[in-house]
Amino acid sequence: DVCATCHVHATCQQSGGKSVCICNYGFVGNGRTHCQDKDECQIGASKICGNHTLCHNTHGSFYCVCLDGYRASNNNKTFIPNDGTNCTDIDECEESGLCGHNARCVNTEGSYMCYCNDGYKLENGERSFHQDGNIVSCKEIGCGSPPEMKHGYIVGNYSLLPGSAVHYECQEGFYSNEGKFSYCTANETWEPATLSCKGVDCGVPPSVPNARPTSVSGTTYRSEVTYDCAQGHLMAGGSSTAVCNARGHWDGPDLVCKEEELFSNLSIFNETCVRWQRKTGRLGLQETYTFHILGQRLDEKMFSEDVIFNISTSEDNPKVCLDLNSGSNYVVNITTISSTNITVSVTVAIQTKDFITLYADYMHVSTVSILFFCKMFFLLLTWTLTLSKESSGNKCPLERSGKFCFAGLAFWLRQDWYSDISGYVSEFWFMVQYLLVFTFCLEIRFSACRRNALKEAFNNVFIFNDTCLKWRRIVRGTGVEDRYSFHVQGQRWYQKNFFHEMTFELSTHKEAPEVCLNLQPGTNYSINISMVALNFSLLVSMTTQIT
Structure with a gap:
């Protein structure tokens, strides 16, 4: 019997009145001695399974699966194409946050691409990426945080984009010779990358005439120098402190030191007394x-x-x-x-003034007469000097005083105050008295005038x-x-x-x-x-x- 001889993977079928062994579907051979597996996939998956598929051969059969990024239209993982199933593209971008922050998703045939949003870029420099397990992120395009300026600060707002600039200013008491701007370059770096401010230095403290510095706290901003007048001088005004200002200059001092005065305002009082002022500041x-x-x-x-x-x-x-x-x-x-x-x-x-003391005591001879005449003489002489000054300025009144002196002498000679002395004694004392009074008048006339003039000269x-x-x-x-x-x-x-x-x-x-x-x-x-x-x-x- 032919049918009894068919292969295990064959089927006995009648064809033209005869029994024939035919290998089952998925096998090839003579049906009797051998039926081997037929590889349907060898003709090409696209031909047997359709586009975007993979063909998997099985013993006596095969099945199809969709490529990554595609799914079967029957929503099964495997399919046999004879049922009309095909593979369609999967839109991965439907999944929210697939590309991460600051990025967008673009669906492609069978796949997708991630791109950084505007103003951002990939750290590795690529234009697109997949989130395939590695953490990839988009960072903001720009130079990053601007450099810090020592002893300085940023003025106003600034941008991190290439071409922007950051303006700096130094703190009070500091300055910079390197410029006050840093620029964001196309390479997204800041140039210059480092900036600094230096402290001002006022240098050597100013010199003050006739003064010396007693304390110096430094020469930088807000340093102080204190001055004191040099020996032999005293403070006459102004400030004794100099301060280093923010511009690097000394403010002050305006100290005025003048030479000490050991004899100031010297004057004479009470004729024989001297007084003065002593200005030493000590x-x-x-x-x-x-x-x-x-x-x-x-x-x-x-x-x-x-x-x-x-x-x-x-x-x-x-x-x-x-x-x-x-x-x-x-x-x-x-x-x-x-x-x-x-x-x-x-x-x-x-x-000093001259005090004239009159003394006349000629034994016992006519003492009263001479004293009386002297009194009368000084009365007349005083009156003469007064009239002489009024009429002829400050000239010495020689003529007037002489006339009154001799007038006084004639007046005295006519008196009988010496009649108690008789004989030659009377005449002798008459001559003595005459000479004494005459000499006294001349002395008074010239000496008194001269001395008064000298004192006033x-x-x-x-x-x-x-x-x-x-x-x-x-x-x-x-x-x-x-x-x-x-x-x-x-x-x-x-x-x-x-x-x-x-x-x-x-x-x-x-x-x-x-x-x-x-x-x-x-x-x-x-x-x-x-x-x-x-x-x-x-x-x-x-x-x-x-x-």
């Missing part, structure tokens, strides 16, 4: 002053008194009253040593500005000129061969004449001032400082 400092007094009587040509003594005082307004004789010219030199060991000297001329003589003299002149009235002769001689103790001499005359009608002398420094001078009209001289000593 409270309670004990200062020693040396007084050298030279005295000369009004009727003498040479100094007859020479006194030296010291006083020590811490007062700011010292006062010294001198023991001076009446009717004399004095030159008072006051010397002290400054805090800088410089000798400071001032000279002042003082004239040089009243309150004092020295100022080291080389200048000033005195009061109230001799003969306002508008009348007087001529003074100056003889100046200067020597130096440290330079034996040095000698400076000059003479000149000064005519003035001022009530308070002033004259400034052209003197050499570091020199001891003696100045003889003569009033030509009165033939009287006054000697003044003066010492100039070494400059």
Whole structure:
């Protein structure tokens, strides 16, 4: 029987009245001795399964599956194409967030592509990507955070996109020579990448005349320098502190230090007293002053008194009253040593009044007569001087006083106050009294006039500005000129061969004449001032400082 001989994978079928063994579907062979598996997929999946498929052969059969990115139209994973099933594209972009943040999904045939949104890019530089398990993200296009500026800050808003710029400013007290901008380049980097500000430096503190810095905290911003007046000087005003400002310059100081004044506002009071002001800026400092007094009587040509003594005082307004004789010219030199060991000297001329004491006691002879006549004489002489000044200025009233003097003498001679003495005694005392009164009248007439004029010719003589003299002149009235002769001689103790001499005359009608002398420094001078009209001289000593 033929059918009995068919292969296990064959089927016996009748064909033309005969029995025939035919291999089953999926097998090929003679049907009797062999039926081997037929590989349907060998003809091509697209031909047997359709497009976008894969063909999988099985023993005696096959099946089709869709490629990745496709799905079967019957929604089964496998299919046999003879049922009309085909593979259609899967839209992966329907899945939300498939591409991650800052990216968009674009579906393709059988697949999809992820692209970064505008303003973003992939870190690896690719244009598209798949989320295939590796974390891929889109970062913002730009230079990133701008660089920090040490001791600086960003001004205003800025962008991170290429071509943008960031503006910086330095903090107060700092500056930059490298520029104040950083730019975002096409390479998405900042140029320059580093910026910094340097602290200002005001440099060496300013110098202040006659002052020195006592404390310096530094030379950078807000540093301070404190000054103090140098030795021998005192603060006269202004600020003693300099501050380094934000521009790198010192503000201040405007400190004013002036030289200490050991003899300020020197003046004479009560005829024989001297006072002055001491401006040193040092409270309670004990200062020693040396007084050298030279005295000369009004009727003498040479100094007859020479006194030296010291006083020590811490007062700011010292006062010294001198023991001076009446009717004399004095030159008072006051010397002290400054805090800088410089000798400071001032000279002042003082004239004391002349007190005339009348004394007449000629034994027992006509004492009452002479005293009475003297009283009458002074009464007449005083009245004469008064009238003479009113009528003829300040000229010495020689003629008028002479006339009244002899008038007084004639008046006295006519009296009989000496009649109690008889004989030659009477005549003798008459002659004695006559000569005494006559001589006394002449002395009164010339000496009193001369002394009064001398006292007024040089009243309150004092020295100022080291080389200048000033005195009061109230001799003969306002508008009348007087001529003074100056003889100046200067020597130096440290330079034996040095000698400076000059003479000149000064005519003035001022009530308070002033004259400034052209003197050499570091020199001891003696100045003889003569009033030509009165033939009287006054000697003044003066010492100039070494400059």
